[in-house]
Amino acid sequence: MNILTKWLRAYLPGLTVDDAQLAEDLTLRGIAVEGTYDLGSGKGYLYEMDITTNRVDAMNHYGVAREAATIYGLELKPLAFPLPEAKKAAQPFSVQIEAQDACGRFTARVLRGVTIGESRDWFAGAEIATYFALLDQKKISNAVDASNFAWLAMGQPTHTFDLDKIEGGIVVRRARKGEKLKTLDGIERTLDADDLVVADHKKALALAGVMGGWDTMITPETKNVLVEAAWFEPMAVRQTARRHGLHTDASHRFERGADFNAAPLASAIVSAILLANGGSIEGELVDVRVAALEERTALRKPISLKLSEVHRLLGTTIDAEGITAAAVENILRGLGCGMTSAASAAWDVTLPSWRLDIEREIDLIEEVARVYGYNRFANTLPAFAGGVRALPWEEKEAAIRSTMLAAGFHEAIASTFCSAADAARTSPQPGQVVPLGNPLSEEASVLRPSLVPGMLAMIAGNLNRDVSDVRLFELGTAFIGTTEKVEERPALALGAVGALPTASPLHASRQIDFYDAKGVVEQVLGRFEARGVYFDRFGADSGLTPEWLHPYRSARIVVDGGTVGWFGQLHPSEAAARKIKEPVVIGEIYLDRLYKQPLRKPVAREISRFQPVRRDFSLVLDESIGWEAVDRAMSELRIPELVDWRAREVFRDARQAKGEYALLLGATFQAADRTLREEELQSFHAQVVEAVAKVGARLRA
Amino acid sequence: MTNVSIPELADFTESALDKAFASLEASAREAAAGLSGDEAVEAFRLEWLGRKQGRLNDVSSRWLKAAPPEAKKALGVRFNALKAVVEGLLEQAAGAGPSDASLKAEAIDVTLPGTRRLLGAEHPITRTLNEIVSVFAALGYSVGVGPEVETDYYNFECMNFPPGHPARDTQDTLVVANQERRPLRDRLLLRTHTSPVQMRTMEQQPPPVRIVIPGKVHRNDAADATHSPIFHQVEGLCVDTNITFSDLKGTLDHAMKALFGSAVKTRFFPSFFPFTEPSADVQISCIFCGGKGCRKCKNSGWIELLGCGMVDPAVFAFAAQKQPAYDPKKISGFAFGMGVERIAMMKYGVSEIGQFYAGDMRFLNQFV
């Protein structure tokens, strides 16, 4: 909305500040001037306003002028549009409000013998040509311009009908289902029984408070005019406008609450301007009011306001004097309130009809704070005693994040949404996917049941941009459930492809593989206390491995007997579908399950002073025997001096028979209290060989 | 014996030479490592550097002579290096420490780039969220969280957006499918702000309350350089007896100084939010130009950063349904909220909001 300072100043004869200062003072009081444009000498400024939706009363020149008058304590010139004496009418024009819940007031004035023509500056206070030119507002005809002028001046929507097209009188009623109305935009509309219309005795004439009708519009031939200025109930207008996909100046105002008392003045403005080009009034203004709605608006009960409440809620001002009773009275009177003092420093405040947003004491306190000036309040800090509570999983999440970062993975945040197809493939619980009612796109039509689709999209995105080394993780929420009930679960996704580590001129890099992912997973799990962690694999026909994983290069993560996630190489079909050629490793950990474990608390052990002894065992095993078998055999040995064992090397070369592989098993023996003797070591050696032989490993010849 | 230790060399390629010399060097080092006593040192000297039978003499006499002319230079270079190493070992064994020459033989190119370990980067949004949260933690604010899928009641109704109210239009909402048959207040949607957590917290605990609420929120907005359907907010809520508007001002002024530096100034403008009254928008003096005016602040010297206000009594009335202590006659409070992306964009000079959600390694690398 635009405001002319030239127009504003016409209502504020005492205003002395310049236009720039005025803009700043208004803005700091919540009547925001977003832009100021110098229109040239003598023409003032044009303000581009950004006024919050609760302040519809200030979305016009008089409303802004009222704010300025209150800020500076100036007199606001009354709006006066005297009309010539009316000619007697045989009988008053008939107006009936049938929809008593939706139309609070309807005024009608009959003008006869008017001449439709071009607008000009008609008289002092009605400078249509000047103001419209400065506002870049198109002139249409004196009738339409008169309505627009009243709207811009004081914010009350009005409408003019060609009186000769009206049959009988006016009835404000709900439409009949299927009733037809061609609106001013030329669209033939079929009405609904909930639509509010202004009708005559035969037909609907206009969508009440939204848009006029085509058939009764003013044309160059129009001689006789009916001027409508009314008050419609916000919800009724909102519903009608929404149903027809319309948003007009009029509907905007009525939806947010118009001024119940503005109709007679608005009618006078439009009539005076039209009559300036000839014609006369027939009969007195017809003014039909619905008492119930008037009571809810113009005749609202006074609100009591205490100065102590103002102080309790607003606090300390920079000015030592603070907010005085006199300041409260000046501010609220300036805004149009009536103040009767019930007691000292307490008032009964009657409310202006144009401020339907004021309903409670707090609303008045806000007005006081606003006009007083927010920046005149001091900066104080409230006293505080008490502690800060951490979220139960805060420390766990931080441990996971720091582990992932230390492993060289960048943190990413992916979309909350994914396609229905991706969801079906990645949901840990088949069918438990929640669709959106108004999705952003087909690719984002459901809430992600897993972080995997987002991770895949980010990996593919990097590869598409020729970024070949990718290491990402996300800590986010996965959504499982139905449209009745949605469960949110924290999850960790990780994904990587390309070289590891970054190559240097002296050290070769290598491709990231399954074991890199497993190492990271192990390190994450290692932050938690657990009695048992293991990884297992299921074949393609088990139906257990998630579809997105390579069935023979992926593993389930099991902690204390429960599945906490899956990881491995991306399934080749999934990779092909995304045109990914390089082997991607990807995984997801269900943190709601992992968080059941406490974080591991480090405990220091005594470090032995005695020399450790390392023995290597070169073993040959059948391909069907995995490391786990050897590992278990070693742990079941229960030799206290066996302090460490590991797979040092796995190799397959020409010396092995087909279907066999070689494993270099490294074992370290150490005692806490002595140096190990050769006989002991020989015994340990024999025990190891025997133990691994039981699971099918033999010493290499 | 020396004849045995220096094998015949048949292959004079560079790699074969490397291998042969490396093996000699290794055995020299091994021999030198165990030396103790002058005699042993002298024996080592004789074994390696002896004029007649020393190993190096053998190398020189046998390999150098046998080498084809084109390999002589490469062999010579390696020979001299080995000699320097052996001399160094001898000096060390004799207690003199390595000579400069022997150390020089170990020279490397220090201007080659180092081999960097991989280091992950915390996401700039996480980083910004944590910074904001810790500023408020220092003021006694605990973290509050809540679901991203909310009911209409928590997202709108109890935050004083009555059904059918125009203020709902300002927050285009993504909704869960098939909600039409449910009562409005139970309908599920993606929360459009983190404010529902304010109510959930008040329902759980009587005043005083001090919480800061970081979280992901969603709106049905078209994406552009500064808008995304997914974004993050941090909201705060402080409720107690005698919490005032000047407390709100002081708290946010303090927080902005903690986040952006002590030179930052704040100013407050009247605004409108259904759940606060009085409501304010807060601007900070431009952190790029210090308030003089620049392109970033559209020459105003100010940047709009957050919304806030005193908690509306209507919101307390909803809370009082479960916790009667939220009586607006006895207690008061303030709430504030800010967009994390906007702050992160400012702090790190990010121009496209979409970069936060693309997982682009080139973008994320910058935050290591």
Ligand SMILES: [Zn+2]
């Ligand atoms: Zn600036």
